Amino acid sequence: MAPWSSKITKRFSTVPPNARENDYYAPYNKLLYTLFPADSDYTVAPQSYSVMNSRDSVDFIIEFEVRLEDKPVFFVEIKEPSKIALKSAREEADNQMRKRMGDLAPVCPLDTLNGVSAFGTRLSFYSYDKRTRILPGRISPDPHMETDTAPLDRWDCDILEDEGAQRFQDLVAEIKRKCDRL
Template sequence: MPWPLPIIRQFAKIPVNPTEADFHGVYNKLLYTLFPADSAFTVAPQFMPASPESAECDFYFDVMHEDRIVFIVHLRSPGDIRYVSKRELADKQIRNRIRDLLDDCPIPVLHAISAIGTQLCFFTKRINERVNPLAIPPDNTYENDTAPRERWNYNVLEEAGVQKLRDVVEEIKEACAAL
């Protein structure tokens, strides 16, 4: 089932050469559709410094259930998908965010998404297990790709991406209902 027309309209308004900021509103609308404002869920935009020495900020949506983290969405510019270094940075940033917030998650699985434009990579972290997908260690001898483009294999506007996101949200809601 595709997204409701108001969400599709917001995605259609994104400019031809968008920045990450062009996606803030549409992902906000999408997340509030999935986690309604009149429920126990809160969608909280977060600006985090990219690094202590940088003026750049990373943008996340933290979804909370009764003030405890249950879902993370990290936004990146769509052009980042082309560059190994940008994908590696996106991968590292979402893994760090998962690690930072895991202790606050009240459900058995912390779900997260790295969104590079409309392309999504889904992450899960279960207690006492490693983050899935598993990290690819760097090999400086061969200059390997530690965050292959294929990991961002779902498009939020295509049926498979819509269904995957809906399945994750349903799993989160079921786990929260059991609290």
């Protein structure tokens, strides 16, 4: 059985080889609007904001923020799939997720804010529990040795494969259950 409906898999199948980050915006938008319908209390709100990267130039981060009424309850940040091989790109993505969680968690109505970092279809799941902080835990750099602070195996599943789809769907179901209790 396919993990997603044919409409969603068809949209992901339109992503070209050697895809850029923005090639994934429409497929994720369709997926999120399917899981959080427009005629519900949820809104999928694309967000963009600029950051200074390590080369002192402006870079833009695009994310999809899911809001219950006007409060964030979930978000997805998308990165170019080929950059997952770059240690610096994974570290940057990890840092951006942590910063964004710190920004959104105080206004999230749930006890836990969840987010997903996506390099194309490869996913890493993050959660910010207001009592225990962010998971997965931060890996601190060693001052004497090269340290991979965002190892490749953090992006351990694919949204288009059964395991990744199931983890994503389970997380969305959990978020919706918590929202229903508010």
